Amino acid sequence: MATQQVQYLLDFIDASPSPWHVVDSIETQLSAFSFVKLNETDKWSLQAGGRYYVIRDDSSIIIFVMGQQPLVKTGFKLIGAHTDSPGLRIKPNPATASDGLLRLGVEIYGSPILATFADRDLSLAGRICYKDEHGKLVSQLVQCDKPLLRLPNLAIHMNRTVNEEGLKLHKQQELPLILTRLTEQQLPCAYFSDWLQQQIDKEIESILSWDLAVYDTQQGVFWGANNEFYANSQLDNLASCHAALLALLDESVLESGNMLVCAFFDHEEIGSESQKGAAGSFLTDILERIALATKTDREDFLRALAKSFMISADMAHAYQPSFPAAYDSEHKVLVNQGPVIKVNANQRYSTSSGSEALFADCCELAGVPYQKYSHRNELGCGSTIGPITSSLIGVSCVDVGSPLWAMHSIRESAGVWDHHYMIRAMRQFFAE
Ligand code: ZN
Secondary structure, three states: OHHHHHHHHHHHHHOOOOHHHHHHHHHHHHHOOOOEEEOOOOOOOOOOOOEEEEEEOOOEEEEEEOOOOOHHHHOOEEEEEEOOOOEEEEEEEEEEEEOOEEEEEEEEEOOOOHHHHOOOOEEEEEEEEEEOOOOOEEEEEEEOOOOOEEOOOOOHHHOOOHHHHOOOOOOOOOOOEEEEEOOOOOOHHHHHHHHHHHHOOOOOOOEEEEEEEEEEOOOOEEEOOOOOEEEEOOHHHHHHHHHHHHHHOOHHHHOOOOOEEEEEEOOHHHOOOOOOOOOOOHHHHHHHHHHHHOOOOHHHHHHHHHOOEEEEEOOEEOOOOOOHHHOOOOOOOOOOOOOEEEOOOOOOOOOOHHHHHHHHHHHHHHOOOOEEEOOOOOOOOOOOHHHHHHHHHOOEEEEEEOEEEOOOOOOEEEEHHHHHHHHHHHHHHHHO
16 A cells, blocks of 8 residues: 555656646546636636635646535645745756857756756756747647756766765856757757757747756656665655645545645745745635635634644655764654654744644544654754745644655655655544
8 A cells, every 4th residue: 555655656756847747747636536627717606515626827736625514614624735846947048059069057946956966867847838820828838758958977087075075066157957969050049949849749930938847857766675765856845745635535535524625836945935835825815715605704714714724744854874963863753654743943844732733643543653853953944835824824734744865856765654654644634
């Protein structure tokens, strides 16, 4: 069971090389469970027990199942996560040529471990906007599924201290990725726009814009003597999105009669402040529209929010025994030892003792082990969508996640059992 669930996760990630593809993959899964797509521009009529989802700008999605009782009685049960991962994005005028090589200029998105991008079989995925034959603006997903780009390392003979000092890359000069060899007659910009045009399988006049993310073509794998670990790109945070999705799409959860919401946001890695980020209006707008569509007045809507609870799911820092000094010795969280509850007195995590207790109880009822994490005091602690959404909608929230090695590397790894445990804990929360 646990291995099967992780295989689904690896397939999900391999089919989702960019945040725009992530939402597309989720939409495909929802269609098998009779979910109805809603547009924010339409008037909504929602049925008790109905299954719906809303997408904002292709890469954030809110999925919900209507409860069987009035909203004011039940409140919302929410799980939040993010669809984006740190990495490299192609600049608007990326093509630069020198010494017969065409390279693509990139912008750094969020905080990736840049050195991990060297010597990988990289490629491009994203969306392209163009005008179709009827003069309509169209946005189309594109994915080049072969190794296309590369950032070759410098040989150790030219970088003698690399093993003592680590690989340091100049963010402007040394990150452009090699695409091809150019002849003297070929123009760099024309070459790249021709290549882009070929990615859309249609005759079109011109490409107007694009979002292109660099991704690693290597597929997910199981590893370890007993295949108890797995590795892939984007585990932060597609593993959490996937766990929440599998928890939601369980028949006992779908038929529980509870008011259930999964909110997966883009732009977490860059601070969440955008039209579709967790600090934007997306979640508040959708919750309010659910209230309006069910003729819930403003006071009852606020009462419903006061009754609501949110799990903010994002990956946690698993203990790596080679680096004991990086961890608080009393708060080592171990791979395959269960979901991690993240606690931070400065509210970098939204957890309070009350919300912590509620999630711990869910784990106990589900028969799942759990662990508690606190960051070392002299290191800056990361944050999540938890404090942001909980401030915006005034809902009690807990920050949790599965233990993960090498967060923000292009190749992260985690434990098979943790994914299974997280799904069970979330299922318990949704169904009870
Ligand atoms: Zn994350």
